Amino acid sequence: MDLTLNIWRQPDAVTHGALHTYQLAGISEDMSFLEMLDVLNEQLNAAGEDPVAFDSDCREGICGTCSLMINGQAHGPEVTTTCQLHMRSFKDGDTITVEPWRADAFPVLKDLVTDRSAFDRIIQSGGYISANTGSAPEANSVPAPRDKAMRAFNVATCIGCGACVAACPNGSASLFMGAKITHLGELPQGQPERYTRVVDMVAQHDAEGFGGCTNIGECTAACPKEIPLDVISQLNKDLRTAMKQGR
Amino acid sequence: MAATDPSHTTPLNSAPTQISDDARGYYTPGEPLVDPVAPTGPIGQRWTQRKFDNRLVNPANRRKLDVIIVGTGLAGGAAAATMGEAGYNVKSFCYQDSPRRAHSIAAQGGINAAKNYKEDGDSTFRLFYDTVKGGDYRSRESNVYRLAEVSADIIDQCVAQGVPFAREYGGLLDNRSFGGVQVSRTFYARGQTGQQLLIGAYQAMERQVAAGTVTEYTRHEMLEVIVVDGKARGIIARDLVTGEIETHLADVVVLATGGYGNVFFLSTNAMGSNVTAAWRAHRKGAYMANPCYTQIHPTCIPVSGDHQSKLTLMSESLRNDGRIWVPKNKEDCDKDPRDIPEEDRDYYLERIYPSFGNLVPRDIASRQAKNVCDEGRGVGPMVGDFRRGVYLDFTDAIARLGEDGIREKYDNLFDMYARITGENPYETPMRIYPAVHYVMGGLWVDYHLQSSIPGLFVTGEANFSDHGANRLGASALMQGLADGYFVLPNTIRDYLADGPFEKITEDHPAVVEARTQVEERVTKFLSINGTRSADSFHKELGHIMWEYCGMERSEDGLRKAIDMIRELKAAFWSDLKVLGTADSLNQSLEKAGRVADFIELGELMCIDALNRRESCGGHFRAESQTEDGEALRHDEEFAYVAAWEWGGEGGDPVLHKEDLIYTAIEMKQRSYK
Amino acid sequence: MATPTLVKGARSTRSTIALKLAMAVSGLIFIGYVLAHMYGNLKAFSGEEAFNEYAHHIREIGEPILPHAGALWIFRVVLLLALVVHVASAVALWRRASKARTQKYAVKKNIRSSLSSRTMRWGGLTLLLFIVWHLLHFTIVKVDVSTGDTGSDNPYRLLVDSFDVWWMTVIYLVAMLALAMHLHHGMFSAIQTLGFTNTAKSRARAREAGWILAVVVAGGFSLVPIFTLFGVIS
Ligand SMILES: Cc1cc2nc3c(=O)[nH]c(=O)nc-3n(C[C@H](O)[C@H](O)[C@H](O)COP(=O)(O)OP(=O)(O)OC[C@H]3O[C@@H](n4cnc5c(N)ncnc54)[C@H](O)[C@@H]3O)c2cc1C
Ligand code: HEM
Ligand code: HEM
Numbered sequence A: 001m002d003l004t005l006n007i008w009r010q011p012d013a014v015t016h017g018a019l020h021t022y023q024l025a026g027i028s029e030d031m032s033f034l035e036m037l038d039v040l041n042e043q044l045n046a047a048g049e050d051p052v053a054f055d056s057d058c059r060e061g062i063c064g065t066c067s068l069m070i071n072g073q074a075h076g077p078e079v080t081t082t083c084q085l086h087m088r089s090f091k092d093g094d095t096i097t098v099e100p101w102r103a104d105a106f107p108v109l110k111d112l113v114t115d116r117s118a119f120d121r122i123i124q125s126g127g128y129i130s131a132n133t134g135s136a137p138e139a140n141s142v143p144a145p146r147d148k149a150m151r152a153f154n155v156a157t158c159i160g161c162g163a164c165v166a167a168c169p170n171g172s173a174s175l176f177m178g179a180k181i182t183h184l185g186e187l188p189q190g191q192p193e194r195y196t197r198v199v200d201m202v203a204q205h206d207a208e209g210f211g212g213c214t215n216i217g218e219c220t221a222a223c224p225k226e227i228p229l230d231v232i233s234q235l236n237k238d239l240r241t242a243m244k245q246g247r
Numbered sequence B: 001m002a003a004t005d006p007s008h009t010t011p012l013n014s015a016p017t018q019i020s021d022d023a024r025g026y027y028t029p030g031e032p033l034v035d036p037v038a039p040t041g042p043i044g045q046r047w048t049q050r051k052f053d054n055r056l057v058n059p060a061n062r063r064k065l066d067v068i069i070v071g072t073g074l075a076g077g078a079a080a081a082t083m084g085e086a087g088y089n090v091k092s093f094c095y096q097d098s099p100r101r102a103h104s105i106a107a108q109g110g111i112n113a114a115k116n117y118k119e120d121g122d123s124t125f126r127l128f129y130d131t132v133k134g135g136d137y138r139s140r141e142s143n144v145y146r147l148a149e150v151s152a153d154i155i156d157q158c159v160a161q162g163v164p165f166a167r168e169y170g171g172l173l174d175n176r177s178f179g180g181v182q183v184s185r186t187f188y189a190r191g192q193t194g195q196q197l198l199i200g201a202y203q204a205m206e207r208q209v210a211a212g213t214v215t216e217y218t219r220h221e222m223l224e225v226i227v228v229d230g231k232a233r234g235i236i237a238r239d240l241v242t243g244e245i246e247t248h249l250a251d252v253v254v255l256a257t258g259g260y261g262n263v264f265f266l267s268t269n270a271m272g273s274n275v276t277a278a279w280r281a282h283r284k285g286a287y288m289a290n291p292c293y294t295q296i297h298p299t300c301i302p303v304s305g306d307h308q309s310k311l312t313l314m315s316e317s318l319r320n321d322g323r324i325w326v327p328k329n330k331e332d333c334d335k336d337p338r339d340i341p342e343e344d345r346d347y348y349l350e351r352i353y354p355s356f357g358n359l360v361p362r363d364i365a366s367r368q369a370k371n372v373c374d375e376g377r378g379v380g381p382m383v384g385d386f387r388r389g390v391y392l393d394f395t396d397a398i399a400r401l402g403e404d405g406i407r408e409k410y411d412n413l414f415d416m417y418a419r420i421t422g423e424n425p426y427e428t429p430m431r432i433y434p435a436v437h438y439v440m441g442g443l444w445v446d447y448h449l450q451s452s453i454p455g456l457f458v459t460g461e462a463n464f465s466d467h468g469a470n471r472l473g474a475s476a477l478m479q480g481l482a483d484g485y486f487v488l489p490n491t492i493r494d495y496l497a498d499g500p501f502e503k504i505t506e507d508h509p510a511v512v513e514a515r516t517q518v519e520e521r522v523t524k525f526l527s528i529n530g531t532r533s534a535d536s537f538h539k540e541l542g543h544i545m546w547e548y549c550g551m552e553r554s555e556d557g558l559r560k561a562i563d564m565i566r567e568l569k570a571a572f573w574s575d576l577k578v579l580g581t582a583d584s585l586n587q588s589l590e591k592a593g594r595v596a597d598f599i600e601l602g603e604l605m606c607i608d609a610l611n612r613r614e615s616c617g618g619h620f621r622a623e624s625q626t627e628d629g630e631a632l633r634h635d636e637e638f639a640y641v642a643a644w645e646w647g648g649e650g651g652d653p654v655l656h657k658e659d660l661i662y663t664a665i666e667m668k669q670r671s672y673k
Numbered sequence C: 001m002a003t004p005t006l007v008k009g010a011r012s013t014r015s016t017i018a019l020k021l022a023m024a025v026s027g028l029i030f031i032g033y034v035l036a037h038m039y040g041n042l043k044a045f046s047g048e049e050a051f052n053e054y055a056h057h058i059r060e061i062g063e064p065i066l067p068h069a070g071a072l073w074i075f076r077v078v079l080l081l082a083l084v085v086h087v088a089s090a091v092a093l094w095r096r097a098s099k100a101r102t103q104k105y106a107v108k109k110n111i112r113s114s115l116s117s118r119t120m121r122w123g124g125l126t127l128l129l130f131i132v133w134h135l136l137h138f139t140i141v142k143v144d145v146s147t148g149d150t151g152s153d154n155p156y157r158l159l160v161d162s163f164d165v166w167w168m169t170v171i172y173l174v175a176m177l178a179l180a181m182h183l184h185h186g187m188f189s190a191i192q193t194l195g196f197t198n199t200a201k202s203r204a205r206a207r208e209a210g211w212i213l214a215v216v217v218a219g220g221f222s223l224v225p226i227f228t229l230f231g232v233i234s
């Protein structure tokens, strides 16, 4: 298939960027979206033009590195990651606009590459269970109810890609944060730090410049791991409980 | 354990003497190698004794000791967290934008541990035994025993961190069985075990970042080791965003940089997985052990065309419920599989290996798939002259467990398959084909995980590890975490007890030299100004490797491959084209450095494969097989670790042999029939 | 805006979620008020006497413990406080959201959000303008648009005379549309903000509650102006 691509080009973090248009011919529908960009880059390289910088690593939908806004949708039109999106989701002659995640907390570094280290700092601020190596009790000494363990697992599948932020009209990272709060909060091991965790993580989230959540729900529609909106409710509930405890 | 410890004081096998010398002319024979810190005594006591014997570092001194850990996968992340908790001053590096994205995240199936929760006869010794046997008796028994011993602690540690393993209705942990063994000892979190384990390690590490004991350097690529007076004292890294070349000095350096399967271009590894860190260390004196030992995983999604940038694994756990078959008759190969009657199907693994059936180890499953496809009985689209695919059929399992039962176990894998192929695996059988997945080879390390450069430790997939010539499923995660949480922190302290070492400064000649090397290399890549992208060279290298150093290797093929790689190397250095600048985010430049190192590694892999005229585990030499085509080992000649020393630019590599002596297990020809 | 440092001494009360909770609580107070207010308005169907009686009665609640119109004033203070809190939090969150994404997308699609969720802020602003106008109209100045009189003390007449004028009815109906949308998302949003929607099922129920409330309140309010315009109430 033949395509017209509008791609955001920006040489570095400080220079202003703009959309550039490229024509691409002979794309197979079995290619992944990123393989299509690989083809474009080979072409650009041959023509002496700087290839388009974009992030990807595992290319199997699990590492959360890939991060493109495709035709106004984070990770494109399917419920999956950019790297798992295949060209069979597009038609011959389509025009595709590709932009980086937009959020001031995720500054653009070059072209389509952004800095998502804010997520790491949110985790640093409390997204863990303190258990020094060697201090753990026998694993089966603390049973975890299966339904709670299942819920914990289902939301622990978050890959930290940031699509939720990219899609949210408020630029909020509540879905990401809620997923972690819920994951750790559902497990018996996560209880001791439960309410300090939520206060600290939300404070860091706010300090990073993410917006507040107004329950719009675009985040969950964009989430490749289908993290449900109830994690945000859980987040709110845990914060409310923390407030009651005077934290 | 001591009372029943089966280890003997006299070895059960003798030191090998090699007669064949296929690689003559390609290498220089070197001194034999012994592990200077190999433990002795009854096998069940070795690790306990060693932990006690290793010197301690006073907590007040730990703060003054700088530890560099390159890599944030299971091996590196776990080590950074643990060393940070202990109070060392840790610097952690990774090339991704976050430590959480290390390739360990992609592991699907599970992690082994000798918990014996199923009461099915498992034990530390059985896990040890299975792992040595699975590795075709090409691993060190002391290391493997230690691995089996700490495996149970790993599960405790991960559960305490909140890793959401699968549980049974009573709330206790669930297990499943995995390829190559007959007990259920694999812990799992649906098809995302690696992700959950890595997130656990990552969170533990981030906690230390907040505590101030670990500093993380993301989007940094290590490009050189700094060796001062024979000791590793730091690294040169490039900030991948600003392009700045940075010097980081320390008392000790740990490499946990993962595997180099990407030397084949197409593999299940991440796009950025590379050999650069290991290869740079190799060029500075660290030996590379058994580089040709590559694992080809039997259950991957087949290649669909030329554009392909990587291959995707479908977890081996699928073999627990799926049945593998091809048509008996070539004429049926392009039919709809559902129209092929039962009697015309060849469930070849069940036929050849009745007791293990579809659960034979990976090397065997892969080679048999290749064999049936080479016979012309493969399925799926024609790629070249053959159809490269076999069916993995869930019809029976769906009948038994229902579609929902299958969905609960494997939904993410089935979804991934559907997305990539555009076919619905609940309706038609999946098509799978082997792909490069894991490397058992890596930097040589002693029992303390120290390489042949003092002060340079290597953990996880980056070392030549505990798996011998083949790795059993669910053992790499176990090894990565064993190294990171429990082994390295206990062995490195014996080295650090001598520290803090004499301070060095950035103007030390060895530091300046390392830095200059890196800068010159970067300038070189940008100035060749040829016509071809680094990617195109990588693809070409991959073709050579897969063709001649892949699932089956032969003397002629390997010689041919070595010549081709040498030509490719020359072409690379004269015709490469890298655009952009050194002082910016430049992905082509990153790629060029990685490909340059893969080319050199590829050559060494072929030489190693050529030298080893036997078939063992993942290494299958056409010249060495039994009458019915099974791998044939030659213990009297090859029961050794081939540790290669860098022979200098243009020189031949030097081969050091470390004999593998067993005292607890008798070497047997492996049989899964 | 990303910061390389970690926040020290975090307090739950200083978070965006605390602001959201304030909005939800004040919003729920409004909801309680509009429900009661709507019920009162419907008395217009029972005729002039009943309606004026009711308006009068409100002012006598709590007597003699409270002075005349005392309870009304307590309500007014609570409402005013809620309004201040609601608007202040809305402004704070709005400003924060606009700083969170200063560079807009060239193309952006909406997949799951509802129109009402995306227009909460503009809808809220519309409601604010409406309330100001509404208070001038009915409570503070008491303008009778058909006669030009001010300060009328017959609430029923004021009501009926107003909605005999078509454009007044239009203003009110537009405001009720804004209210319906605000409540449609607001009701769900408040429940979610308070943390009561931790399962898919409870979330679906909260969404239903939003729909029902929107229809009941906006519908209920609209009856009076519409029926007045068509002369059913006169
Ligand atoms: C698809 C797939 C599925 C698998 N499934 C299983 C399974 O079910 N069970 C199992 O036991 N094993 C499995 N494995 C194998 C296992 O996942 C890996 O062997 C293991 O995770 C490797 O961990 P590691 O910590 O050694 O390295 P990695 O996780 O690969 O980490 C490497 C780290 O090094 C860093 N790095 C590399 N080079 C540089 C450099 N030059 N400079 C700076 N940083 C660098 C990277 O940034 C990264 O942080 C699977 C592997 C794959 C590919
Ligand atoms: C006075 C002018 C008003 C303004 C400026 C205003 C503005 C807003 C804004 C900006 C929000 C947050 C958007 C969101 O959460 O999506 C909001 C939420 C809400 N508003 Fe209003 N609003 C006003 C009046 C009202 C009235 C009259 C009611 C009820 C009758 C009301 C009920 C609610 C509710 C229930 C919420 C949801 C709170 C939450 O999200 O937790 N608001 N309002
Ligand atoms: C068609 C719709 C409406 C009608 C016909 C209506 C009518 C009236 C009338 C007649 C009064 C005066 C009552 C009195 O003085 O005794 C009044 C007061 C008031 N109305 Fe409404 N109203 C409507 C909608 C609303 C809405 C949607 C709101 C809020 C969002 C609102 C808020 C108020 C307030 C705050 C007062 C003042 C109460 C006081 O403190 O005395 N009204 N309304």
Ligand code: SF4
Binding pocket: A157, A158, A159, A160, A161, A162, A163, A164, A165, A175, A176, A179, A219, A222, A223, A224, A225, A226, A227
């Ligand atoms: S919640 Fe979903 S969209 Fe957000 S970071 Fe996690 S996986 Fe990505």
Ligand code: F3S
Binding pocket: A167, A168, A169, A170, A171, A172, A173, A174, A175, A212, A213, A214, A215, A216, A217, A218, A219, A220, A229, A232
């Ligand atoms: S889209 Fe944004 S407003 Fe909340 S529900 Fe999702 S974070």
Ligand code: FES
Binding pocket: A055, A056, A057, A058, A059, A060, A061, A062, A063, A064, A065, A066, A081, A082, A083, A084
């Ligand atoms: S590249 Fe890893 S999720 Fe897309």
